[in-house]
Amino acid sequence: MFIQEPAFQLRNPIMIAAFEGWNDAGESASGAIAHLLTAWTHQELARFNPEDYYDFQVNRPQIKVDERIVREIVWPNTIIYAATSPSLENDFLIVKGIEPSMRWPSFANQILDLADDYEVSMLITMGALLADSPHTRPITVTGSGAHPDIAAKLGIEVSRYEGPTGIVGILQDAAYKRSIDAVSLWAAVPHYVSTPPSPKASLALINALEDFLEISIPLGNLPRRADEWEIAVNQMAEEDLEVAEYVKQLESSKDAAELPDVTGDSIAKEVERFLRRNPEF
DSSP: OOOOOSOOOOOEEEEEEEEEEEBBBGGGGHHHHHHHHHHEEEEEEEEOOOGGGGOTTOOOOOOOOOTTOOOOEOOOOOEEEEOOOOTOOOOOOEEEEOOOOOOOHHHHHHHHHHHHHHHOOOOEEEEEEEOOOOOOOOOOOEEEEHHHHHHHTTTTTTTTOOSSOOOHHHHHHHHHTTTOOOEEEEEEEGGOOOOOOOOOHHHHHHHHHHHTOOOOOOOTTTTHHHHHHHHHHHHHHHHHHHHHHHHHHHHHHHHHHHHHHHHTOOOHHHHHHHHHHTOOO
């Protein structure tokens, strides 16, 4: 790993990570990470040697041509950024990359070695999965802890998932073993519109991150992009009667399942988010 010193002192940093690939339906989580880098002042802190962790026949390098028609090879990689916002009490280590092809334990340990160097006390990973959910309703984000003790400490659910995992699961487990609180936020992306990007799911992850950390994050044009995405999917559904009928069925199921929450936690979270963005009220 190639590491450089940040230009500013990191204050009680929190690590936030997302990876393209298996953990990233609709590129929702990687889209949320990319948004954080536009919202906060940041600089590159570290990057891996891609030959150590990537199979280039699986994740091929890309050719870019600049305005001078000069070619550049961009290798698949994971980069860690130091990020800060003067209005917040914490700074951040932002991990943005591609799920590695090999040596996952070593990959996770290198990331967490850096976290230890900066005395990170919490790791928040973001992911996205395909689900039977309608695009016309709020995207559900589920938060869970890597261990019952962490879930109880932070007041969140404990993960009960069993089955194949991605690098996010490996990173969470490794963090727990180092006594770093590990929290995961997962967005449920409608499976029938999984083609990236999915800005509505990225926005849902950003909102969930705001709620969990009790902070306000500049949203920029993300809400507009989410609205435009929903309008485009509506138009697609209107042109296909089979899809339109399927969406109606999903809406009915979703509304029936979540009716009690409409007057409870979801409204409270919306009010809290509004007050964080508008402290004058």
